[in-house]
Amino acid sequence: MKKNIYVLRDLEIKREGNTIKIENKKLPLSIIDNVFIFSKAKITRSAQNLLLKHSKAIFYLNGKYELVGILTSPFFVSDTRFRVFQYKNENNIELAKVIVNKKIKAIEEFIDKKLDDFKNRLNEAKKLNEVLGVEGSVSVLMFEKFKKEIEKLGIKEFKKREYRPVRDRVNGLLSFLYSLYYAYLFSEVISIGFDPYFGFLHKKRGKHAVFVSDMMEEARVYLTRLVIFILKEIYPDGFDGLYLNNEARKFVIKEFDEFILSYENSLLKKFKNISLNDTI
Numbered sequence: 001m002k003k004n005i006y007v008l009r010d011l012e013i014k015r016e017g018n019t020i021k022i023e024n025k026k027l028p029l030s031i032i033d034n035v036f037i038f039s040k041a042k043i044t045r046s047a048q049n050l051l052l053k054h055s056k057a058i059f060y061l062n063g064k065y066e067l068v069g070i071l072t073s074p075f076f077v078s079d080t081r082f083r084v085f086q087y088k089n090e091n092n093i094e095l096a097k098v099i100v101n102k103k104i105k106a107i108e109e110f111i112d113k114k115l116d117d118f119k120n121r122l123n124e125a126k127k128l129n130e131v132l133g134v135e136g137s138v139s140v141l142m143f144e145k146f147k148k149e150i151e152k153l154g155i156k157e158f159k160k161r162e163y164r165p166v167r168d169r170v171n172g173l174l175s176f177l178y179s180l181y182y183a184y185l186f187s188e189v190i191s192i193g194f195d196p197y198f199g200f201l202h203k204k205r206g207k208h209a210v211f212v213s214d215m216m217e218e219a220r221v222y223l224t225r226l227v228i229f230i231l232k233e234i235y236p237d238g239f240d241g242l243y244l245n246n247e248a249r250k251f252v253i254k255e256f257d258e259f260i261l262s263y264e265n266s267l268l269k270k271f272k273n274i275s276l277n278d279t280i
Contacts, residue, residue, distance in 0.1 A: 006261060008257045020050065037058060065180045066183045083194065096131045121134050142221060146228065155170065169236070181259075188268065201217070
């Protein structure tokens with residue numbers, strides 16, 4: 001089975017025969033889908049040429065997981081069926097429900113409580129605003145549980161989820177993790193062939209990639225749980241004022257690296273399957 005290859009550390013990617021060598025691992029081209037190179041990792045020209053010859057795209061991301069550029073061969077063409085599916089299903093409320101239903105199930109696991117009433121409300125929703133209302137309500141439950149868990153750690157400053165401006169260290173850390181994953185997922189979405197700016201739950205505003213936000217909804221639950229673990233390890237000494245100090249930031253990046261290597265985005269996988277089958 002093909003898979004994306006993520007090079008997260010400052011390693012050199014080389015060619016050895018018809019394989020790609022990263023540190024002591026030799027990877028045959030048959031198992032490589034695309035290659036994601038982060039931070040200061042380097043790739044030799046011969047390895048680059050081998051990947052491009054076999055239509056493997058190379059995605060370059062900086063230390064903040066922001067997409068810097070994409071190197072592809074002239075023959076690299078994403079499957080247009082994904083974008084056609086997106087455009088054809090504009091305003092399809094059932095697709096918005098798929099996204100929120102995934103999030104509800106993840107929150108049920110987090111709070112250890114069934115949310116059948118919200119599932120019923122979601123099933124009965126006729127308008128997007130009603131779907132968004134359910135999503136907002138279950139998110140409140142998620143952050144109530146989050147607040148209780150960090151209060152067990154003696155952290156009292158978090159009152160509610162706030163986005164801008166950063167008013168406390170906990171909200172700042174949540175935003176940092178969400179932003180990292182948004183930037184990373186942006187490149188994942190492009191690598192498959194979806195239009196990152198055409199969403200079903202979220203609607204376009206400015207430069208925001210709304211489909212990426214759609215695909216984040218379930219992951220937000222797991223990232224929020226990760227923040228609990230991180231706070232247990234770094235709070236309060238890992239902060240200078242409202243922001244992480246250098247050592248704490250390195251720790252957070254390490255934990256995030258492990259997260260993206262271990263977590264498979266089931267929403268993105270599901271929408272890929274839906275698009276290929278053209279059925280919900």
